[in-house]
Amino acid sequence: xxxxxxxxxxxxxxxxxxxxxxxxxxxxxxxxxxxxxxxxxxxxxxxxxxxxxxxxxxxxxxxxxxxxxxxxxxxxxxxxxxxxxxxxxxxxxxxxxxxxxxxxxxxxxxxxxxxxxxxxxxxxxxxxxxxxxxxxxxxxxxxxxxxxxxxxxxxxxxxxxxxxxxxxxxxxxxxxxxxxxxxxxxxxxxxxxxxxxxxxxxxxxxxxxxxxxxxxxxxxxxxxxxxxxxxxxxxxxxxxxxxxxxxxxxxxxxxxxxxxxxxxxx
Amino acid sequence: xxxxxxxxxxxxxxxxxxxxxxxxxxxxxxxxxxxxxxxxxxxxxxxxxxxxxxxxxxxxxxxxxxxxxxxxxxxxxxxxxxxxxxxxxxxxxxxxxxxxxxxxxxxxxxxxxxxxxxxxxxxxxxxxxxxxxxxxxxxxxxxxxxxxxxxxxxxxxxxxxxxxxxxxxxxxxxxxxxxxxxxxxxxxxxxxxx
Numbered sequence: 497x498x499x500x501x502x503x504x505x506x507x508x509x510x511x512x513x514x515x516x517x518x519x520x521x522x523x524x525x526x527x528x529x530x531x532x533x534x535x536x537x538x539x540x541x542x543x544x545x546x547x548x549x550x551x552x553x554x555x556x557x558x559x560x561x562x563x564x565x566x567x568x569x570x571x572x573x574x575x576x577x578x579x580x581x582x583x584x585x586x587x588x589x590x591x592x593x594x595x596x597x598x599x600x601x602x603x604x605x606x607x608x609x610x611x612x613x614x615x616x617x618x619x620x621x622x623x624x625x626x627x628x629x630x631x632x633x634x635x636x637x638x639x640x641x642x643x644x645x646x647x648x649x650x651x652x653x654x655x656x657x658x659x660x661x662x663x664x665x666x667x668x669x670x671x672x673x674x675x676x677x678x679x680x681x682x683x684x685x686x687x688x689x690x691x692x693x694x695x696x697x698x699x700x701x702x703x704x705x706x707x708x709x710x711x712x713x714x715x716x717x718x719x720x721x722x723x724x725x726x727x728x729x730x731x732x733x734x735x736x737x738x739x740x741x742x743x744x745x746x747x748x749x750x751x752x753x754x755x756x757x758x759x760x761x762x
Numbered sequence: 763x764x765x766x767x768x769x770x771x772x773x774x775x776x777x778x779x780x781x782x783x784x785x786x787x788x789x790x791x792x793x794x795x796x797x798x799x800x801x802x803x804x805x806x807x808x809x810x811x812x813x814x815x816x817x818x819x820x821x822x823x824x825x826x827x828x829x830x831x832x833x834x835x836x837x838x839x840x841x842x843x844x845x846x847x848x849x850x851x852x853x854x855x856x857x858x859x860x861x862x863x864x865x866x867x868x869x870x871x872x873x874x875x876x877x878x879x880x881x882x883x884x885x886x887x888x889x890x891x892x893x894x895x896x897x898x899x900x901x902x903x904x905x906x907x908x909x910x911x912x913x914x915x916x917x918x919x920x921x922x923x924x925x926x927x928x929x930x931x932x933x934x935x936x937x938x939x940x941x942x943x944x945x946x947x948x949x950x951x952x953x954x955x956x
Contacts, residue, residue, distance in 0.1 A: 521868050529868030539872040539889075688771075690902045716891065719884070736898075736899045738894070738899060740771075
């Protein structure tokens with residue numbers, strides 16, 4: 497007999513997790529894969545605490561997931577299903593508030609300001625409430641890459657940014673908007689599923705090293721952001737894109753929250 | 763959609779969802795295209811012989827344009843993830859075979875378990891989504907030679923698919939491709955009425 501019983505240690509108490517285990521494979525992200533002689537399989541987030549092989553006993557220690565601490569943030573999404581507008585078309589953005597791309601009911605937030613910068617020109621935009629979101633009309637005259645941002649100052653300061661393509665093939669380099677806290681796409685023209693996508697976090701125009709960047713996408717099943725990234729010495733980090741919808745990157749620093757919506761264009 | 767879709771997106775749109783089998787097919791299809799130095803098929807310039815009818819075949823159809831309807835997708839029911847892609851113009855073919863994994867990655871084992879499970883809790887749905895993301899990244903970034911074997915295939919490329927006349931079944935009255943009909947005296951009978 498060489499199989500063992502596996503116990504899970506949770507807050508000092510041990511409970512039997514699986515009997516007759518004959519295969520244990522440590523996997524990625526602190527996962528441990530267990531398989532027993534009856535063909536049962538489990539994947540648990542834990543580390544091996546103790547192995548008593550003479551007594552056929554293995555104790556795992558549970559690794560607790562960080563508690564989800566939702567915070568309020570703003571984000572922008574285009575009012576189109578293929579990620580860009582055409583010249584002459586009414587270009588419209590939606591502004592949501594919530595967490596992890598799960599919108600709360602749109603409350604009227606006094607003091608919201610919206611701006612667009614296109615072809616070097618910055619102008620203010622009007623916001624109005626429409627069903628579950630605030631809407632921003634960009635008009636029909638735009639053509640090029642529009643950098644849109646929304647600002648709110650309350651108990652904390654919130655920024656939401658997005659880059660919207662009006663017309664095709666506007667793959668010019670983008671300049672940062674110059675916000676106090678800003679997520680800048682490293683390469684606007686190359687956001688593809690199945691590839692890495694890079695962003696840079698700037699604090700007062702300077703790279704912010706060691707910042708936690710959360711990333712999520714439309715329709716995620718996770719309550720918390722599914723991705724937690726950390727910026728390197730140049731304030732940069734990368735994410736491998738595995739979901740079809742738009743992505744949202746979010747960073748918090750000094751009571752300021754800033755988001756960037758990566759809009760996939762087809 | 764008014765831009766050219768990347769191959770991966772084409773495959774997902776065609777298949778309807780993202781899954782490990784489809785992604786393996788995407789790797790095979792993209793490799794075949796590069797290896798043979800060919801464009802996606804328009805009118806039977808390419809031919810695919812597939813030895814499975816699982817998810818990966820949808821990547822072959824959507825990315826390479828070898829489709830059931832055009833007749834340049836030949837299915838051999840061997841239950842093997844093996845794809846032979848041939849080019850008429852280049853007069854050559856490549857046989858791509860998925861490597862056998864004696865010990866599949868634990869993520870894949872757990873993902874399959876959750877996929878088989880009918881109803882998922884909120885936590886299990888999130889777990890499945892995270893597993894798929896890990897598997898997705900692993901499949902798309904693992905060197906091709908770790909996933910597949912391939913070799914130039916000695917392959918006699920068949921003639922292009924033929925178009926046959928349609929005749930009327932004397933029993934049900936429906937049209938049937940002539941070579942599939944059976945003659946009963948002077949009358950045609952379709953396979954469903956025989």
